[in-house]
Amino acid sequence: MARGFFITFEGLDGSGKTTQLRRLATYLTTAGHTVVTMRNPGSTSLGDRIRTILLDSRSEAALGPIDPIAELTLMFADRAQSIAEVIQPALAAGAIVLCDRFTDSSEAYQGGGRQLGAERVLALHAAVCDNLQPDLTLLLLPSLHTSLARARRRNQRSLAVTGTDENRFERESDEFYTRIHTAYMAIAVRAPDRVLTLTDDSSIDIIELQIRAAVEARLEAQAPLLQPEETR
Numbered sequence: 001m002a003r004g005f006f007i008t009f010e011g012l013d014g015s016g017k018t019t020q021l022r023r024l025a026t027y028l029t030t031a032g033h034t035v036v037t038m039r040n041p042g043s044t045s046l047g048d049r050i051r052t053i054l055l056d057s058r059s060e061a062a063l064g065p066i067d068p069i070a071e072l073t074l075m076f077a078d079r080a081q082s083i084a085e086v087i088q089p090a091l092a093a094g095a096i097v098l099c100d101r102f103t104d105s106s107e108a109y110q111g112g113g114r115q116l117g118a119e120r121v122l123a124l125h126a127a128v129c130d131n132l133q134p135d136l137t138l139l140l141l142p143s144l145h146t147s148l149a150r151a152r153r154r155n156q157r158s159l160a161v162t163g164t165d166e167n168r169f170e171r172e173s174d175e176f177y178t179r180i181h182t183a184y185m186a187i188a189v190r191a192p193d194r195v196l197t198l199t200d201d202s203s204i205d206i207i208e209l210q211i212r213a214a215v216e217a218r219l220e221a222q223a224p225l226l227q228p229e230e231t232r
Contacts, residue, residue, distance in 0.1 A: 112183025
């Protein structure tokens with residue numbers, strides 16, 4: 001069986017990547033592909049616990065300040081588990097894996113935002129993840145102000161409705177997010193064959209169509225290995 005196809009969604013909080021991941025999953029599933037969706041951190045029992053520690057703004061009240069290096073290594077503990085438990089088995093079965101964040105997020109948030117540097121993050125990726133790279137990364141980078149406003153509104157709604165609080169990163173300064181934005185742009189420049197960058201503030205529907213076109217082109221290049229079952 002042919003190896004599947006690994007697509008990651010990246011961007012600032014509030015960039016719309018999660019919405020676009022869900023729309024693409026629906027589109028590909030309707031087209032007959034086997035699709036596995038997941039998120040980093042999360043999507044495994046261990047990862048969900050790590051996600052609560054890292055994203056809940058109440059974590060530090062209970063645990064004390066989380067050191068940036070500890071934050072980074074927890075992100076990679078989650079990633080190692082998700083690769084072993086979800087990503088590699090799905091790819092081995094020929095599925096298309098859609099992942100909400102991967103190592104680019106660590107390079108942007110911890111390497112850039114926390115100022116730990118890209119080299120440390122990439123060295124961990126090589127050691128912990130066997131340097132597994134996405135086949136395609138969709139990087140959504142609308143304006144910084146637009147992204148942060150969306151993220152903060154979304155998380156406040158989630159807290160009010162579900163009691164889930166994932167505001168820990170959203171409390172950071174605009175300077176923190178400016179460093180993240182800069183780091184993401186550096187990744188896009190370094191890996192243009194892998195990273196498709198969408199930088200405008202177009203509507204959700206227009207962005208969806210752009211993403212579909214890019215994914216269809218990449219999957220067509222893999223044909224016939226990744227054709228839906230009924231077309232083989």
